[in-house]
Amino acid sequence: MAKEFVRDITGMEEDFAQWYTDVVTKADLIDYSSVRGSMIIRPYGYALWDNIKNELDARIKETGHENVYMPLFIPEGLLQKEKDHIEGFAPEVAWVTHGGSEELTERWCVRPTSEVLFCEHYKNIIHSYRDLPKLYNQWANVVRWEKTTRPFLRTLEFLWQEGHTCHATDEEAHEETKKMLDVYAELCENILAIPVIKGQKTEKEKFAGAKFTYTIESLMHDGKALQSGTSHHLGDGFAKAFGIQFTDQEGNLQYVQQTSWGFTTRIIGAMIMVHGDDRGLVIPPKVAPTQVMIVPIAQHKEGVLDFAYELKNKLNKNVRVGIDASDKKPGWKFNEYEMKGIPLRLEVGPKDIENNQVILARRDTGEKVIVALDDLEIKIVEILNDIQTNLYNKAKEHRENRTLHAKTLDELNHILETKPGFIKAMWCGDRACEDKVKEETGATSRCIPFEQEQVADTCLCCGKESKQMVYWAKAY
DSSP: OHHHHHHTSOOTTTOHHHHHHHHHHHTTSEEEOSSTTOEEEOHHHHHHHHHHHHHHHHHHHHTTOEEEOOOSEEEHHHHTTSHHHHHHHGGGOEEEEEETTEEEEEEEEEOSOOHHHHHHHHHHHOOBGGGOOEEEEEEEEEEOOOSSOBTTTBOSEEEEEEEEEEESSHHHHHHHHHHHHHHHHHHHHHTSOOOOEEEEOOTTTSOTTOSEEEEEEEEOTTSOEEEEEEEEEEETHHHHHHTOEEEOTTSOEEEOEEEEEEEETHHHHHHHHHHOBTTBOOOOTTTOSOSEEEEESSTTSTTHHHHHHHHHHHHTTTSOEEEOOSSSOHHHHHHHHHHTTOSEEEEEOHHHHHTTEEEEEETTTOOEEEEEGGGHHHHHHHHHHHHHHHHHHHHHHHHHHTEEEOSSHHHHHHHHHHSOSEEEEEEOSOHHHHHHHHHHHSOEEEEEESSOOOOOSBOTTTOOBOOEEEEEEOBO
16 A cells, blocks of 8 residues: 555656646645635644745744734735836736626726735825834735746735835835845745755746846755745835825935845745655755654554654643544554654554664655654654754755856757756846747746856857856746
C-alpha cells in the first residue's frame, strides 16, 4: 500500500508541473472549486498560511504599522483617478454590474489592490505634518482575472497583506520601501528557508503608477524564478490625483509621499517548489503546522497508546506535536506524513518503551536516530533547528549552481535551454533590448540587484557599453 501511495505523485524530473499539482492536492493543501481559477484552501493549507501570516504580522506591527480593513468594492470613477494605475490593472479587473435585479448606475470593481481606497481615506484624515506618517496594513483577499491559473501561484482570488503608507518626504518614503522589502527578505530566508535576491524592477516590470518597485526574487527547483514579494515607492502621483495634502512646519501645503507593499499566498507555492522532492512536501520547521508527528508502533499492545499520548502532552510545551492513533498501518502513516512534509516523525513501540527511548526520523534527509527519553526535548529542538538550516543551505546551493552569466543573447538562450536558472547579464537600460530578450528567449528581467557585478562590458542585446547588471530568467 505504501508503494502505491508514493506512486500517486509524479516524479519531479518526469513532469514538474504535474508533480506540483499532485503535491498540493494529495497533501491536502487545496481542493478545486466550481469557480474557475479559484481554490479551496483546506485546513492543512490554511494552517500553513496562518503560521506565515502570524510571523509577518508580528514583524509589520514591530515596525510601527497598524492593521485596518478596506471595502471589497471600488467604484469605477474612483479607480480611474490614477491613469497609469488603472491602465496597468484594466485587463485583470472583475466588474460588478448589477446589485440584486437592478443595474448599477456605475460599475464597481472587485479590488485587484486597494491603493485608491486608501488614498480616498487618507485625503479625509491627513491635514498636518503632525498626522504623518500614516502606517497602515490590510490583510485581505483580492481578485485578478487571470487567463492561466495554478494553485497558490496564480489564482483569480488570493489572500495577501497590502501595506499602504504616507510620509512627509521622499526620503522617508524611500526608507519605508526598503525597510519593508528587508522584512520580506528576512521572513523568506529565516522562516521559510528560501534564499532571495533583492533588487529593483525595471520600468517595464514595475508596479503600475509607482515611482519604482523593489522586489525579492527566488529560484524554484525547475530553474524558473518567482517574484516573492514587492515594495513600491509611489511618490506623489496618487497624492496629486486624490488631493492628499498636508500643511508642513512652515505652513506650506505639500503632497504626501506614499508607499505600498504586498506579500501573498503564492509564497506557499514558492515553498513547495523550493523544498519539495519526489515524496511530496518538505516544510521548514518554523512554519510547519505540525513539527513532530508521533506514530505509535504496535499500538494495540497494552500501554503503547497511553505512553504516546503522555509524550505528546510533554512535548507540546515547546513544539507543535500531532499523533496518529488511527488503525492504519505504520508504513502507510510514514508515507502520509512524509508526503505532507512534516519535519520530524517520532516512532515509539513496546521495545522503545522498555529501553526508555524513541526513534526520530528526519523528513529532509531521511536519517533515523535513536534518542533516550531523558534527552528527547533538547534533541528535538536541536534537530528541528538543523533541518531549518539544512533546507536553507540546500536551497541556496541549488540557486548558486543554477546561476550563470551570459554576454550575448545567444549565450542566454543556450543556458535557458540547457540549464535554466538565474542568468546574470549586462543591460543598457533600453526598453527595446528588454523586449527583445523576452521575444527571443521567453525570459524576463527579474531585477536589477542592489549588489551589482560587472559580468561583461556591453549589453547582451545591442552591444552598447553597459554598467547595469540584471538577473534574467523564465518565471512563474
